[in-house]
Amino acid sequence: MAENVEYPVSVRLPGYVVRKIDELVKKREFRSRSDFIKFAVTLTIGQLMLEEVREIARNTPPEEFERESREAWKKLTAGDLEGEESEVIELIERIEKEYRRLVGAKK
Numbered sequence: 871m872a873e874n875v876e877y878p879v880s881v882r883l884p885g886y887v888v889r890k891i892d893e894l895v896k897k898r899e900f901r902s903r904s905d906f907i908k909f910a911v912t913l914t915i916g917q918l919m920l921e922e923v924r925e926i927a928r929n930t931p932p933e934e935f936e937r938e939s940r941e942a943w944k945k946l947t948a949g950d951l952e953g954e955e956s957e958v959i960e961l962i963e964r965i966e967k968e969y970r971r972l973v974g975a976k977k
Contacts, residue, residue, distance in 0.1 A: 874964070881907065888903070891903050891906050891907070894906055900972060901971075901972070905971075905972045906972075908972060909969075909972045
């Protein structure tokens with residue numbers, strides 16, 4: 871399960887970046903500088919992870935994709951993913967809740 875503990879991190883940013891963040895906060899796009907930075911870092915990590923998956927996909931032979939697809943389909947139809955489903959749903963709900971919290975000032 872994902873860790874839900876926050877750790878303080880000090881960051882130095884150029885003035886123009888801070889001014890832009892402050893504009894977004896003032897427009898109520900984000901509640902604070904901290905919320906914007908959390909959002910931006912999380913988004914960047916997601917993009918990097920997606921690029922990593924794309925690289926793996928580019929280097930995976932089609933036969934291996936086909937084999938893994940068949941195995942996943944067998945597990946799915948056999949119900950072997952039951953234990954994982956609730957954890958995935960919980961994680962998605964937590965991500966949605968955090969996203970709404972970070973950009974919720976707009977509401």
